[in-house]
Amino acid sequence: MLLNISGAKYSKITKIGEKIRNLEKQTGNKYLYLNQGVNNVCKIDINNIAKSIDYNTKDIQVYPTMQGKIELRSAINKVYFNKKSDEKNILITGGGMSGLDLTFQTINVNKIFLPVFYWGSYLNIAKIRNINSDFYEDFDWVKNNLKILKNSAVVICDPNNPLGNKYDDNKLLNLIYDLNNNNIVVIIDSPYRKVFYDDKDDFYQKIYNLKNVIIVESFSKSIGLSGQRIGFVHSIDNNFINEILIRLMYATNGINAFSQILVTKILDTDEGKKATENFKKTTQKAIKQNIEYLISKKLIANDFFKTSQPKGIFTIVNKSEHELLDKRIGSVSLSFFTKKQNNVIKNYSRICVSVPNDTFINYFSQF
Numbered sequence: 472m473l474l475n476i477s478g479a480k481y482s483k484i485t486k487i488g489e490k491i492r493n494l495e496k497q498t499g500n501k502y503l504y505l506n507q508g509v510n511n512v513c514k515i516d517i518n519n520i521a522k523s524i525d526y527n528t529k530d531i532q533v534y535p536t537m538q539g540k541i542e543l544r545s546a547i548n549k550v551y552f553n554k555k556s557d558e559k560n561i562l563i564t565g566g567g568m569s570g571l572d573l574t575f576q577t578i579n580v581n582k583i584f585l586p587v588f589y590w591g592s593y594l595n596i597a598k599i600r601n602i603n604s605d606f607y608e609d610f611d612w613v614k615n616n617l618k619i620l621k622n623s624a625v626v627i628c629d630p631n632n633p634l635g636n637k638y639d640d641n642k643l644l645n646l647i648y649d650l651n652n653n654n655i656v657v658i659i660d661s662p663y664r665k666v667f668y669d670d671k672d673d674f675y676q677k678i679y680n681l682k683n684v685i686i687v688e689s690f691s692k693s694i695g696l697s698g699q700r701i702g703f704v705h706s707i708d709n710n711f712i713n714e715i716l717i718r719l720m721y722a723t724n725g726i727n728a729f730s731q732i733l734v735t736k737i738l739d740t741d742e743g744k745k746a747t748e749n750f751k752k753t754t755q756k757a758i759k760q761n762i763e764y765l766i767s768k769k770l771i772a773n774d775f776f777k778t779s780q781p782k783g784i785f786t787i788v789n790k791s792e793h794e795l796l797d798k799r800i801g802s803v804s805l806s807f808f809t810k811k812q813n814n815v816i817k818n819y820s821r822i823c824v825s826v827p828n829d830t831f832i833n834y835f836s837q838f
């Protein structure tokens with residue numbers, strides 16, 4: 472059979488997980504899976520919310536509307552945009568991955584610029600869609616090289632995956648305004664941001680109406696529902712929304728109705744808001760404690776946090792994947808997240824710090 476082979480690779484992170492599971496079987500020892508990219512401090516308590524859903528309805532049993540349920544888009548407009556945007560600017564997707572894929576394939580640009588330390592899927596999606604990609608060193612480079620970025624798109628991920636660093640919002644906003652004003656497409660893919668902010672966060676309200684800005688969001692991290700495969704894309708460019716709507720339709724025939732109703736209830740009922748608040752409070756506290764513990768043990772890779780803060784849910788430690796595995800800690804070598812290769816990068820690793828603090832200390836006190 473003749474095939475269109477993309478050259479994209481299966482995530483190394485999944486392979487590390489398989490390796491650790493095998494080691495656990497062979498040795499009978501428990502490992503800490505910090506190679507993963509999900510919040511693992513606690514679960515969001517959705518049992519009662521799910522029970523309140525009536526399954527014997529058209530709402531659940533029949534194809535959902537293609538752009539996503541209006542109730543969900545309206546709840547998103549309320550929670551993320553303080554009702555300033557419009558439901559027509561929001562399209563429900565099967566998570567951030569699908570939102571990014573739809574965005575990458577729809578925008579007509581010469582190149583997509585990624586951060587020099589990047590989430591590998593960006594590159595793989597670009598490869599599958601035959602789109603050129605390149606890298607920017609840092610936000611100062613972007614600001615000073617707007618000419619080079621002409622006819623390109625820039626992806627902004629803050630707090631970043633893999634570094635877990637968070638830049639000052641004003642610095643980010645200035646950069647986004649500059650890019651937008653120079654007609655450069657900005658893809659805001661920051662699914663970790665809302666883990667640390669509540670409904671009062673007005674960041675998106677300050678950029679929602681910029682014509683070159685596309686916001687890709689996800690409920691995988693902010694409310695811990697990666698299993699539900701749901702997120703959204705926001706843009707005020709109607710042509711862009713119409714085109715990705717068509718592409719979403721022929722790729723999926725709509726996004727799972729149950730997950731749409733579930734997320735609507737989480738965003739828009741008192742019970743859902745309480746569950747979200749509890750989830751975020753517990754998660755934020757453990758992440759902060761874990762980062763502080765790493766700092767106190769001089770395990771954090773300070774080089775990466777000179778002009779930004781280590782916020783989470785990831786951070787970089789000055790130990791190699793191998794050294795961490797020796798202590799039964801799963802991680803991903805920093806070299807996996809960049810084309811830059813040197814000894815520092817080889818000997819540093821990305822870990823997920825979103826786990827309970829006592830468990831975290833149990834393992835890291837071995838250093």
Ligand SMILES: Cc1ncc(COP(=O)(O)O)c(C=O)c1O
Pocket residue numbers: 508565566567568569590628632660661662688689690691697701702
């Ligand atoms: C930076 C970044 N963007 C987007 C996603 C997509 O997540 P999902 O498809 O679960 O929404 C991830 C997941 O790990 C991520 O790290």
